[in-house]
Amino acid sequence: MGDAAPKPVKTEAANLASMSHLRPVPDPRPPSKEAARGESAPTIAELERWATVLRIECVRMLAVAKSGHLDSSLSAADIVSALYNRVLCHDPEDPAWRERDRFVLCKGHAAPIQYAALAHHGYFALEDLQGLRKIGKPLQGHPDMNRTPGVEVSTGSLGQGLSMCVGIALALRLDNLQDTAHVFGVLSDGDCQEGQTWEAATAAVHFGVTNLTAIVDYNHLQTDGTTEQVMDIGDMRAKFEAFGWDTVEIDGHDMGQIVEALERSRTLDRPAAIIAQTKKGRGVSFMEGRFGFHGKPPTPEQASDALDELESQLRRQTDALRAGGEDI
Amino acid sequence: MAGKTEATATRAAYGDALLALGEAHEDVVALDADLSVSTQSAKFGDAFPDRFFNVGAAEANMMSMACGMAATGKRPYASTFAIFATGRAYDQIRLGIAHNELPVRVCASHGGVSLGEDGASHQMIEDIALMRVMPKMQVVVPADYNQAYRAVIDSYESDEPMYLRFGRPSTPVVYDEIPDSMGHGVDVLREGKDISLIATGHMVWRALDAAESLESEDGIEAEVVNVSIIKPLHSETVLESLAKTGVAVTAEEHRVVGGLADAVREVAAEQHPVPVFAVGMGDEFGVSGTGEACMEHFGLTARGIADRAREALLLKPIVSHPPLFGPDWT
Numbered sequence: 001m002g003d004a005a006p007k008p009v010k011t012e013a014a015n016l017a018s019m020s021h022l023r024p025v026p027d028p029r030p031p032s033k034e035a036a037r038g039e040s041a042p043t044i045a046e047l048e049r050w051a052t053v054l055r056i057e058c059v060r061m062l063a064v065a066k067s068g069h070l071d072s073s074l075s076a077a078d079i080v081s082a083l084y085n086r087v088l089c090h091d092p093e094d095p096a097w098r099e100r101d102r103f104v105l106c107k108g109h110a111a112p113i114q115y116a117a118l119a120h121h122g123y124f125a126l127e128d129l130q131g132l133r134k135i136g137k138p139l140q141g142h143p144d145m146n147r148t149p150g151v152e153v154s155t156g157s158l159g160q161g162l163s164m165c166v167g168i169a170l171a172l173r174l175d176n177l178q179d180t181a182h183v184f185g186v187l188s189d190g191d192c193q194e195g196q197t198w199e200a201a202t203a204a205v206h207f208g209v210t211n212l213t214a215i216v217d218y219n220h221l222q223t224d225g226t227t228e229q230v231m232d233i234g235d236m237r238a239k240f241e242a243f244g245w246d247t248v249e250i251d252g253h254d255m256g257q258i259v260e261a262l263e264r265s266r267t268l269d270r271p272a273a274i275i276a277q278t279k280k281g282r283g284v285s286f287m288e289g290r291f292g293f294h295g296k297p298p299t300p301e302q303a304s305d306a307l308d309e310l311e312s313q314l315r316r317q318t319d320a321l322r323a324g325g326e327d328i
Numbered sequence: 329m330a331g332k333t334e335a336t337a338t339r340a341a342y343g344d345a346l347l348a349l350g351e352a353h354e355d356v357v358a359l360d361a362d363l364s365v366s367t368q369s370a371k372f373g374d375a376f377p378d379r380f381f382n383v384g385a386a387e388a389n390m391m392s393m394a395c396g397m398a399a400t401g402k403r404p405y406a407s408t409f410a411i412f413a414t415g416r417a418y419d420q421i422r423l424g425i426a427h428n429e430l431p432v433r434v435c436a437s438h439g440g441v442s443l444g445e446d447g448a449s450h451q452m453i454e455d456i457a458l459m460r461v462m463p464k465m466q467v468v469v470p471a472d473y474n475q476a477y478r479a480v481i482d483s484y485e486s487d488e489p490m491y492l493r494f495g496r497p498s499t500p501v502v503y504d505e506i507p508d509s510m511g512h513g514v515d516v517l518r519e520g521k522d523i524s525l526i527a528t529g530h531m532v533w534r535a536l537d538a539a540e541s542l543e544s545e546d547g548i549e550a551e552v553v554n555v556s557i558i559k560p561l562h563s564e565t566v567l568e569s570l571a572k573t574g575v576a577v578t579a580e581e582h583r584v585v586g587g588l589a590d591a592v593r594e595v596a597a598e599q600h601p602v603p604v605f606a607v608g609m610g611d612e613f614g615v616s617g618t619g620e621a622c623m624e625h626f627g628l629t630a631r632g633i634a635d636r637a638r639e640a641l642l643l644k645p646i647v648s649h650p651p652l653f654g655p656d657w658t
Contacts (some may be wrong), residue, residue: 152399153395170396174379199389
């Protein structure tokens with residue numbers, strides 16, 4: 001932005017038209033339960049490309065909704081891509097499959113990123129994404145288990161999600177499913193400012209939960225400023241370790257690290273925390289790591305710029321995969 | 329089914345019935361927050377340690393955990409004192425349980441001022457209002473051990489969120505045995521034509537005592553109505569009684585605002601406007617003392633109900649005359 005030559009401003013309708021070719025995913029079905037752990041699991045490059053697809057969907061949704069949390073969704077895109085496209089065992093045709101892994105978006109305000117993943121896996125129609133936050137439509141501002149297929153439990157009030165994850169994990173254990181059904185919760189740094197998260201962290205270890213992974217999307221930005229300015233939560237790795245969790249710290253935008261940490265986490269004999277250092281607004285350069293976009297939808301101009309950037313990223317990723325012989 | 333005949337705390341019924349539910353149903357799980365001996369969920373915990381989760385002093389975590397368990401097919405019973413259940417964990421109940429319409433039972437013991445010595449910090453007098461105002465939440469306040477036992481057993485069958493309030497002190501029974509069902513939750517325990525005494529929880533036996541003294545001292549025939557399901561309120565039974573007597577006194581161990589009094593007044597105001605007086609807590613907090621002393625301090629007694637009934641009856645002929653305009657007064 002800024003120094004670039006002025007470009008024609010696209011209208012909102014033009015934006016949508018330019019997006020309509022965005023059905024670039026040949027087979028929007030999840031890998032099967034077997035594939036997720038086998039040879040046919042999506043490669044790192046494919047997962048990265050998926051993350052770009054999800055980011056594009058988020059920008060489109062927010063541009064239409066004119067409301068929501070875009071930058072919070074973008075920071076979690078790589079984590080969500082790795083989970084839905086490779087790590088989670090789930091069945092969109094049977095969302096209530098008892099042995100499925102559970103995904104809980106503790107940071108419910110990042111709902112668009114989960115909705116994008118769910119839609120691309122066929123939990124509901126891709127067209128439904130454009131109904132985000134609209135009256136009478138299923139996609140609520142924050143995830144709603146009774147309105148949106150694939151949402152395990154409603155979230156949106158920070159701090160409650162990890163407790164819900166502990167409850168789910170224990171219920172699965174009572175059903176003797178703890179070795180197959182794993183619970184993955186994605187937390188924000190705001191979640192970790194809430195005291196309840198630490199009640200849950202204590203309880204998970206006390207109850208000997210083994211089928212739970214908490215991923216902290218630590219993007220260091222919140223509504224009123226940086227987390228360091230507003231309420232510094234400091235060394236999250238040390239904190240979770242002190243609570244008795246197996247803890248690793250990764251670059252939350254390095255797909256290789258994300259996949260490795262997630263897949264390792266489901267093999268442990270205690271709850272696992274993955275501190276993912278991320279950048280808010282990742283993938284959109286004018287937004288990335290910058291304060292002032294939380295809870296603010298992109299203007300049409302911003303959405304246009306963001307889409308240009310993400311679409312060229314997608315083209316690069318697609319071309320690279322094709323060059324490598326992938327059938328994209 | 330045979331129940332208790334001697335005075336027993338309603339929380340004891342919770343402990344006994346929860347144990348019975350645990351024996352009957354594999355999917356029943358129980359949670360408590362370091363008060364399991366007081367709430368009596370410990371009976372379940374001793375029998376089914378694998379299905380019992382004591383979270384320590386962490387009520388918010390408990391309610392959200394119960395949400396997660398219910399979302400995974402369990403029937404959670406989460407107990408603690410009423411003050412912590414509804415006050416500390418309101419948002420957790422609201423989003424995780426009520427909004428999700430999950431079959432979690434929020435089982436609150438030590439409701440009201442009759443818990444006594446612990447004083448204002450522990451005496452919850454707003455819980456009925458908080459749970460009544462919450463969308464989708466059922467509110468159940470049993471009158472004695474026998475009804476409380478039935479309420480807990482029946483709660484298993486409901487697919488909706490439910491708040492159940494139990495009390496600390498031993499309370500005389502008003503039901504001779506464990507009732508066959510909760511019915512619609514509004515029972516006429518004593519018929520009368522002069523005034524309706526509409527009570528809930530620990531005030532029901534006091535309302536019966538009040539009716540007795542009104543009859544023996546003043547020849548007043550009071551009708552006593554036990555409202556054990558405050559939400560959804562079976563308004564027909566309440567209205568029938570109001571139509572018969574033309575004046576009412578409500579009685580609850582709770583703030584008048586938002587509680588049973590307001591529930592009855594809402595029905596009366598819309599469908600049969602008659603004077604509805606209230607016995608309950610005003611704009612004030614509780615105090616320390618024995619449970620019974622606390623009840624007396626705030627006038628939550630049979631005498632308090634009878635006195636209010638006499639006041640109400642003074643006003644009844646003044647306000648019960650036919651209005652000048654509008655439909656015929658019935």
